[in-house]
Amino acid sequence: MPRSPNAPSPKAGPVTLAMVARRAGVSPQTVSNALNSPELLRSETLERVQRTIDEMGYRPHRAAQTLRTRSSKLIGYGIRPAPGNSAPVMDRFLHALSQAADEAGYRILLFASPPGNASLDGHEELIDLHSVDGFVLSGTDRGDPRQAWLTKRGIPFVGFGRMWSGRQIGDWADVDGASGTDAAVEHLVALGHRRIAFLGWPRGSGVGDDRAEGWQRAMRRHGLPVRGRRAQSVDDTASARAAVAPLLDTGATAVIAASDMLALGCYQALRERKAAPGKDVAVIGFDDSPTAALLSPGLSTVAQPLEAAGRECVRLLLARMSEPGAPPERVLLEPSLVVRDSTPAPGS
Amino acid sequence: MPRSPNAPSPKAGPVTLAMVARRAGVSPQTVSNALNSPELLRSETLERVQRTIDEMGYRPHRAAQTLRTRSSKLIGYGIRPAPGNSAPVMDRFLHALSQAADEAGYRILLFASPPGNASLDGHEELIDLHSVDGFVLSGTDRGDPRQAWLTKRGIPFVGFGRMWSGRQIGDWADVDGASGTDAAVEHLVALGHRRIAFLGWPRGSGVGDDRAEGWQRAMRRHGLPVRGRRAQSVDDTASARAAVAPLLDTGATAVIAASDMLALGCYQALRERKAAPGKDVAVIGFDDSPTAALLSPGLSTVAQPLEAAGRECVRLLLARMSEPGAPPERVLLEPSLVVRDSTPAPGS
DNA sequence: CGAGTTGATTGGAGCGTTCAAATGCCATTG
DNA sequence: CAATGGCATTTGAACGCTCCAATCAACTCG
Numbered sequence A, B: 001m002p003r004s005p006n007a008p009s010p011k012a013g014p015v016t017l018a019m020v021a022r023r024a025g026v027s028p029q030t031v032s033n034a035l036n037s038p039e040l041l042r043s044e045t046l047e048r049v050q051r052t053i054d055e056m057g058y059r060p061h062r063a064a065q066t067l068r069t070r071s072s073k074l075i076g077y078g079i080r081p082a083p084g085n086s087a088p089v090m091d092r093f094l095h096a097l098s099q100a101a102d103e104a105g106y107r108i109l110l111f112a113s114p115p116g117n118a119s120l121d122g123h124e125e126l127i128d129l130h131s132v133d134g135f136v137l138s139g140t141d142r143g144d145p146r147q148a149w150l151t152k153r154g155i156p157f158v159g160f161g162r163m164w165s166g167r168q169i170g171d172w173a174d175v176d177g178a179s180g181t182d183a184a185v186e187h188l189v190a191l192g193h194r195r196i197a198f199l200g201w202p203r204g205s206g207v208g209d210d211r212a213e214g215w216q217r218a219m220r221r222h223g224l225p226v227r228g229r230r231a232q233s234v235d236d237t238a239s240a241r242a243a244v245a246p247l248l249d250t251g252a253t254a255v256i257a258a259s260d261m262l263a264l265g266c267y268q269a270l271r272e273r274k275a276a277p278g279k280d281v282a283v284i285g286f287d288d289s290p291t292a293a294l295l296s297p298g299l300s301t302v303a304q305p306l307e308a309a310g311r312e313c314v315r316l317l318l319a320r321m322s323e324p325g326a327p328p329e330r331v332l333l334e335p336s337l338v339v340r341d342s343t344p345a346p347g348s
Numbered sequence C: 001c002g003a004g005t006t007g008a009t010t011g012g013a014g015c016g017t018t019c020a021a022a023t024g025c026c027a028t029t030g
Numbered sequence D: 001c002a003a004t005g006g007c008a009t010t011t012g013a014a015c016g017c018t019c020c021a022a023t024c025a026a027c028t029c030g
Helices: A017-024 A028-036 A043-056 A062-069 A087-103 A121-130 A145-153 A177-191 A206-221 A237-249 A260-272 A290-294 A306-322 B017-024 B028-036 B043-056 B062-069 B087-103 B121-130 B145-153 B177-191 B206-221 B237-249 B260-272 B290-294 B306-322
Strands: A074-079 A107-112 A134-138 A157-160 A171-175 A196-200 A230-232 A254-257 A282-286 A300-303 A330-333 A336-338 B074-079 B107-112 B134-138 B157-160 B171-175 B196-200 B230-232 B254-257 B282-286 B300-303 B330-333 B336-338
Touching: A017 A028, A017 A043, A028 A043, A062 B062, A062 B121, A074 A087, A074 A121, A074 B087, A087 A107, A087 A134, A087 A306, A087 B074, A087 B087, A087 B107, A107 A121, A107 B087, A121 A145, A121 B062, A134 A145, A134 A306, A145 A157, A157 A306, A171 A306, A177 A196, A177 A206, A177 A254, A177 A282, A177 A300, A177 A336, A196 A206, A196 A237, A196 A260, A206 A230, A230 A237, A237 A254, A237 A260, A254 A260, A260 A282, A260 A290, A260 B260, A306 A330, B017 B028, B017 B043, B028 B043, B074 B087, B074 B121, B087 B107, B087 B134, B087 B306, B107 B121, B121 B145, B134 B145, B134 B306, B145 B157, B157 B306, B171 B306, B177 B196, B177 B206, B177 B254, B177 B282, B177 B300, B177 B336, B196 B206, B196 B237, B196 B260, B206 B230, B230 B237, B237 B254, B237 B260, B254 B260, B260 B282, B260 B290, B306 B330
Parallel strands: A074 A107, A074 A134, A134 A157, A157 A171, A171 A330, A196 A230, A196 A254, A254 A282, A282 A300, B074 B107, B074 B134, B134 B157, B157 B171, B171 B330, B196 B230, B196 B254, B254 B282, B282 B300
Antiparallel strands: A107 B107, A300 A336, B300 B336
């Protein structure tokens, strides 16, 4: 037996497969098989090799594996500065993605898309140089060229977010915004609200229209009128404030907003007219940004299941890698309503 | 001459160094030298080889290089969910970091620290498996074990952010918060303000104390009193609102807040007492989060130079790698005041 | 004019791993 | 009893690159 039972050799450099083999009294290939195709070994040998592996603290060298197998166990992720105040969402998603990848033995390799320019060079480089196995794309704009390009090259990828126009290609995972606003309506109706307004973004943004849709269908389902109960504004408290005004004028007792920022605009509009948000009028936001919890009253809001989204993206990507020809899979994730203090019963 | 002058061969697999060598009529080693030590080649040969390289669209294979040189040109970055509402800051920093790394021929490899547990296993794995060349650490808490651990192992690293307690080890780049609040005071004084209050976080947070310090020293420099002009609160609009109240009672005409969130609390406190932020009382925030621009009135705030921070981190890290024994270098970056609509002259 | 010096280029080996094919062993089998 | 086949393991080569030492030509100098 060598010096210590489990501590790795204190001074020698990295432990290689060959060293393990020598010590275990087998050929290098057998050690490799113990790791990659254990079923090939006699159980007795397998156990011996495995014991030697942990004794020596052996870890296969990624670069050597990559060189030989042409697969790097790396996933490329193009990062761009998150527009507006969606940074918290992206931040959490990225963390979840990284974690999910880790668990599957993969890692996330970042590369910066120069802002604006969704250039493909970066991807090309990642493929050629680092032999990344696949990509996760986020912020897939309309007419995003990346999907088509990657498809043509046969590089696996998965989108976080649908493409809202054009032909759908490839796999994606997304959050069902409509379902979120639908649930928001349900919650308000259960509390007794009937005049429920929606403050959204200007039409044409896929995400925004989706969220509006959920409100609308839930209202219809309950036989509640939607006409005159909908307004739109960009993500900016001043214009949000102006946009909700008419809704409040017509006696809405609750407002569902397409973002927490818009909800904040509602807060301000209400205070302006000496009404108390979360008391006189219910307000629900979207995204569960950190701000939502810090506002007062605490903003009820629709939370995106970002951890699940990260996991799904990894799952879909791995599936695509192992079966390149399979039909595309798309996953819609259910968001959940986080109830805080901004949603009282009407007239309470 | 082959089929097309510059397009890469349409069907063949990846172009290798050996292919380039054959085509250029030189040895593989010479091609390698053309890339890594061009000064060794006769200018005529160099040109010929280089021409062949772009003609064939050759790109060296990272894994092979890594295997041979034991350097991966990868920088590890431990990502953890950003606490509070610092996500926008971290998001932009990460983007800047990635971009700066790209420009230096490096890439960022992510790994998820399990939340809370600043475990070192992740780092160890990155070193062993992927042979990362160094680390960028962010959110360096007090008594963070990572610094010491990496130092002991001789792994290069750089911190984004000082360590606020304990012995300073290693290189770091940070934003000079004190200088930011100092500049905020200067701006307000120039406008004619004299009763300038500071709303900070509870003492003991390094970052918060730093920002308070700048306000205090600038006030002193102008012979303005600080006593009774300082309050503290956690990042939460309700408690911020309560905390500023006494400051406003004693007639402050301007408030500098340690974060945009606290500044938002000021907005609310002012509205509550029928005063208009950005009109009756000036407010300055910190961080230039996306929210700041979207508030109304637009919040003047201290912006962190995150692009510069990313660049500096990469620069320091590269310096450390090339000269492991050099004395530690520390960089303080100047933030800049972004003036929007929340800072009028007093009594205007 | 041969020995030494410099500058440009090449050959061979090896980084750590896995692939494809070969080997040895043992139990079946006609 | 030689031939067949299945199992467990080994052998040799290769992935693409760079290190190190060696080679070769051209030039300098006593």
